[in-house]
Amino acid sequence: MSDIEILDLLATRYSDMDYIMEQDWNTGMRLIDKALDKQSETKSWQLYCSIYQNFNKDNFIPFSEFYKKPGKIVSMKSRDQIIAEGEERKKLFMKG
Numbered sequence: 001m002s003d004i005e006i007l008d009l010l011a012t013r014y015s016d017m018d019y020i021m022e023q024d025w026n027t028g029m030r031l032i033d034k035a036l037d038k039q040s041e042t043k044s045w046q047l048y049c050s051i052y053q054n055f056n057k058d059n060f061i062p063f064s065e066f067y068k069k070p071g072k073i074v075s076m077k078s079r080d081q082i083i084a085e086g087e088e089r090k091k092l093f094m095k096g
Contacts (some may be wrong), residue, residue, distance in 0.1 A: 009035050016091055021093065028093045041067060 002028075013035045014020050020031060040095075044067040055061070 003089065006032060006089070009039060013038065023093070025090055025093055 010020050010031065011017055014031070020028070023031065045063065048063050048066050
């Protein structure tokens with residue numbers, strides 16, 4: 001996810017970007033993680049709603065079973081690339 005996509009995600013979820021940008025690095029990362037989780041849940045809910053009409057008493061599953069948070073994301077990037085990207089994002093938050 002690019003820096004612009006992260007800022008867009010945060011701006012969509014939180015109305016006060018000044019507040020977000022004033023947070024320390026760890027809080028900023030937790031806010032990004034939370035926003036990503038909620039974005040994933042919203043997309044899953046929209047998908048669930050679109051297939052809801054096809055459920056019947058034999059195949060119905062509640063949303064809580066339908067939506068299971070994805071497991072650990074495996075990256076094809078090297079450790080050094082991941083650390084470099086993290087440092088770049090940290091600079092963005094430190095600039096604010």
